[in-house]
Amino acid sequence: MNIGDVAKRAGLPPKTIRYYEEIGLIKPLRGPNGYRAFREQDLHKLAFLSRARTLGFTIEDCRTLLALYADEGRASADVKQVAQEHLGQIDDKIAQLKTMRDTLSELVRCCAGDNRPDCPILNDLAAEV
Template sequence: MNISQAARQAGLTPKALRYYESIGLLVPVRGENGYRDYAAADVATLQFIQRARACGFAIEEVRELLSLYRNPSRRSHDAKALVAEKLAQVERQLQSLRVMRETLAELADSCPGDDSPNCRILDQLAGGK
């Protein structure tokens, strides 16, 4: 299968697939003409990658997940640990974004938003209490 079709099937872009090959994450075979030829198993792997990425895993973490997936003597504990760690990280990002949202909402509320130059947003950013 050509790169564009494989990418479509996995919900990715051809550029991403070339990138994954360049970092050794998924290296397809090549046809006579030099074109990458993605096997069905490759597409399945690409879907795995896409799902893991959608869960917030970085590429190197996806590599670990794939390594576990391919290792028949893995322990499910190890996969769960990766997920738990990612979950904790996502929680931290959520908390950080909630703080930002709160601050931004307060800023927006404090400003009339009219044609006058009086702006409590800028005053507060400048340190005015």
């Protein structure tokens, strides 16, 4: 398979696939013409990566997860730990965004949004320290 085919099948841009090779996540073979020659196992890894990235895992997490996946003697506890830490970070991020949203939506609600200059949003931003 050429990169275009795996790209479609894995749902990843060719650029991303080349990048994943560059950082050592996958190691596709090469044909005599210099083209990458992807095997089913490469596609499988790429699909794994695509899914993991969709769930927000970092590239380093993905590396760890791929290693655990390849390790038949892994403990599910190790996988769970990676996922739980990630989950914690997602929760932190959500909490942070919610705080922003609450403040912002209140400010937006209070703003007349007309052609006059007075604006509670700017007033908030410019509030004395």
